[in-house]
Amino acid sequence: MEVLRNVTRHKLRSFLTISGIVIGVLALTTMGALAENFNALLDGGVTYFGSNIQVGPPDGQSASLLPISKIDEIKQIDGVAAAFASYGFSAKPGQITAVSFGIPDTIVAGDPAENNWAALKTTFAQGHQLDASSTGQVVLGSTIDKEFAKKIGDTIDLPVKPSDAKPDFVNHAFTVVGILNPTRTAPDTFAYINVADGQTLLKDSLPVAIRDQIDVSKITEAINVYGKPGTSLSDLDKIADRINAQVPGVKAVRPSQLVNSFKSGGAIFTAITTAAALLALIIGGLSVVNTMFMAVAERVREIGLKKAVGATTFNIMGEFLVEATLIGIVGGVVGYGLGALITIIANATTPPGQSTLFLVTPNLTILAIGFATVLGAVAGVLPAWRAARLDPVTALRNE
Amino acid sequence: MANVRLVNLTKQYKRGAEVIHALDDVTLDIEKGEFVAVVGRSGSGKTTMLDLMGLLLRPTSGSLFIDDIDTSKLGDRQLAQMRARRVGFVFQEYNLLSGLNVLENVMLPLRYVKDGRKRGAPRAVELIERVGLSDRVRHRPTELSGGQAQRVAIARSMVNSPSLILLDEPTGAVDTETAQQLVDLLKRLNQEDRVTIVIVTHDLDIAGQASRQIRLKDGRVLTDERVGAAGAGSLGVPVA
Ligand SMILES: Nc1ncnc2c1ncn2[C@@H]1O[C@H](COP(=O)(O)OP(=O)(O)O)[C@@H](O)[C@H]1O
Ligand SMILES: [Mg+2]
Numbered sequence: 049m050e051v052l053r054n055v056t057r058h059k060l061r062s063f064l065t066i067s068g069i070v071i072g073v074l075a076l077t078t079m080g081a082l083a084e085n086f087n088a089l090l091d092g093g094v095t096y097f098g099s100n101i102q103v104g105p106p107d108g109q110s111a112s113l114l115p116i117s118k119i120d121e122i123k124q125i126d127g128v129a130a131a132f133a134s135y136g137f138s139a140k141p142g143q144i145t146a147v148s149f150g151i152p153d154t155i156v157a158g159d160p161a162e163n164n165w166a167a168l169k170t171t172f173a174q175g176h177q178l179d180a181s182s183t184g185q186v187v188l189g190s191t192i193d194k195e196f197a198k199k200i201g202d203t204i205d206l207p208v209k210p211s212d213a214k215p216d217f218v219n220h221a222f223t224v225v226g227i228l229n230p231t232r233t234a235p236d237t238f239a240y241i242n243v244a245d246g247q248t249l250l251k252d253s254l255p256v257a258i259r260d261q262i263d264v265s266k267i268t269e270a271i272n273v274y275g276k277p278g279t280s281l282s283d284l285d286k287i288a289d290r291i292n293a294q295v296p297g298v299k300a301v302r303p304s305q306l307v308n309s310f311k312s313g314g315a316i317f318t319a320i321t322t323a324a325a326l327l328a329l330i331i332g333g334l335s336v337v338n339t340m341f342m343a344v345a346e347r348v349r350e351i352g353l354k355k356a357v358g359a360t361t362f363n364i365m366g367e368f369l370v371e372a373t374l375i376g377i378v379g380g381v382v383g384y385g386l387g388a389l390i391t392i393i394a395n396a397t398t399p400p401g402q403s404t405l406f407l408v409t410p411n412l413t414i415l416a417i418g419f420a421t422v423l424g425a426v427a428g429v430l431p432a433w434r435a436a437r438l439d440p441v442t443a444l445r446n447e
Numbered sequence: 448m449a450n451v452r453l454v455n456l457t458k459q460y461k462r463g464a465e466v467i468h469a470l471d472d473v474t475l476d477i478e479k480g481e482f483v484a485v486v487g488r489s490g491s492g493k494t495t496m497l498d499l500m501g502l503l504l505r506p507t508s509g510s511l512f513i514d515d516i517d518t519s520k521l522g523d524r525q526l527a528q529m530r531a532r533r534v535g536f537v538f539q540e541y542n543l544l545s546g547l548n549v550l551e552n553v554m555l556p557l558r559y560v561k562d563g564r565k566r567g568a569p570r571a572v573e574l575i576e577r578v579g580l581s582d583r584v585r586h587r588p589t590e591l592s593g594g595q596a597q598r599v600a601i602a603r604s605m606v607n608s609p610s611l612i613l614l615d616e617p618t619g620a621v622d623t624e625t626a627q628q629l630v631d632l633l634k635r636l637n638q639e640d641r642v643t644i645v646i647v648t649h650d651l652d653i654a655g656q657a658s659r660q661i662r663l664k665d666g667r668v669l670t671d672e673r674v675g676a677a678g679a680g681s682l683g684v685p686v687a
Contacts, residue, residue, distance in 0.1 A: 353541065362524075441498050444541070
């Protein structure tokens with residue numbers, strides 16, 4: 049094909065041009081994958097927090113403790129279909145979390161039945177759900193499972209004992225009964241246990257002075273409230289308002305408030321992608337424009353000859369546009385390929401237990417390659433137009 | 448029906464305040480199948496006349512008919528189609544695209560006509576054979592001699608079966624013997640295909656072999672003689 053030959057005739061120049069696009073698309077792909085990864089994380093948050101109402105202690109109460117009896121009061125509120133006690137503990141207490149973009153390892157205690165209500169569905173890679181009202185069982189998220197390299201039937205001591213643990217530090221052995229599939233969001237770093245075990249851990253966490261005066265079986269840290277399946281976000285907000293009005297001693301957070309904070313987080317990463325795309329546009333676009341203008345300058349007589357044998361302005365324009373687009377496609381595919389390779393290697397070399405940083409989605413693939421293609425075509429328009437308008441006689445006499 | 452008809456055809460160039468009459472009020476007919484040599488000193492307007500007949504230039508005034516079509520009424524696209532289908536062009540130099548091989552060069556004009564490549568491929572192969580380059584089909588232009596390159600250009604000019612071939616000093620860069628071989632080839636094509644040939648040349652020996660000689664001076668026709676040596680449509684009668 050002549051177009052291919054034109055591109056390969058000036059190997060160095062084409063190489064440099066394509067490199068320009070490759071760098072741009074590479075930046076776009078890696079930054080985009082980073083943003084997609086965060087967006088997946090945030091989408092998880094939006095899905096989860098958009099599906100229930102978080103009820104905690106009222107403003108001004110420092111300890112995160114609530115009488116479990118509040119669950120029954122909340123269930124009386126109009127629109128509430130289910131409410132569950134919920135406890136959360138750091139799985140690795142005392143560890144200074146290095147700058148990490150993921151969610152820290154967390155022990156979550158709750159009723160396994162809550163999974164039927166949660167919008168963020170988890171599925172099992174191995175094993176099964178916690179047996180209702182059993183103790184000493186744990187279900188691990190995919191990342192935390194890799195971190196500790198546990199199989200079904202293994203035991204894991206939770207919380208993990210820190211190296212500088214105080215003498216009164218206690219933890220408990222749990223048997224792994226299930227391992228979840230990756231979700232790319234919160235559950236990946238979670239270890240799920242039953243309510244009774246959660247209450248045990250809660251007791252361990254209380255100051256020694258009051259530990260024995262409190263009946264932890266009557267206490268929860270938080271209550272997750274659900275409406276009927278399909279309840280809209282605004283209706284959930286209204287339920288939250290009713291809980292605050294009618295149940296004393298608790299504070300329900302409007303889910304839309306949480307959802308909005310996640311969404312504004314997503315906007316930042318969208319800005320990162322846009323910036324990367326802009327970078328690609330400038331670097332790649334200018335190199336294509338430059339190359340195509342050079343190609344036009346040195347093929348003036350060729351254009352004259354083609355016109356002399358019957359080519360129209362439109363034909364010539366088409367030929368140059370195809371060439372510019374081809375440069376764009378090649379640069380796009382190579383840049384995307386390299387970018388994807390980098391993300392694969394980076395993800396593969398992430399230490400187990402740390403959340404991976406990159407997520408290459410089909411949308412990103414289409415964006416990166418499509419972008420480079422359009423870039424090549426757009427950058428080629430001006431040079432192609434200039435080439436096509438050349439007067440054949442002048443062009444043929446060009447030295 | 449004249450193959451080409453020039454009526455008061457004029458091309459002027461402005462250079463500053465000066466007006467150059469590159470072609471000045473020329474009226475003449477060229478019949479189908481004629482073998483016409485255009486001669487004259489450098490700057491006399493030969494190339495201008497050929498470029499006008501090849502629709503590469505638009506005249507300043509006057510009209511040009513090809514196969515009785517008034518070309519002054521045609522738009523850019525229609526002119527391009529006329530160039531592709533009815534006229535073949537051979538230049539003195541830079542005739543071939545260096546990125547294409549012999550066959551691809553011959554097939555170049557087929558690109559610009561509908562279904563050209565499909566219908567024209569056998570014709571291209573046949574023409575390469577007729578110009579004696581069957582063993583050079585896949586060669587690049589840089590691997591050809593000057594005479595061979597011009598044969599390729601001639602084959603290319605014929606590929607869309609035009610009624611008219613225009614050659615601007617095609618033998619200017621080759622030796623006398625090679626030049627004669629090219630002229631012999633042109634005579635053969637002229638006779639076998641009844642294609643009209645208009646050749647600009649400085650070589651009086653070549654001009655003498657044409658059926659008609661048009662001599663230009665300062666953009667005007669000085670003499671126009673039919674000599675009857677060759678050409679299917681030649682009348683052998685000198686014209687004033
Ligand atoms: N593009 C142009 N601009 C100005 N003058 C031109 C141009 N092309 C040709 N001329 C002038 O027109 C006259 C005829 O030129 P040309 O047709 O090339 O003559 P020939 O081919 O017989 O040597 C010359 O005086 C030449 O300088
Ligand atoms: Mg000339």
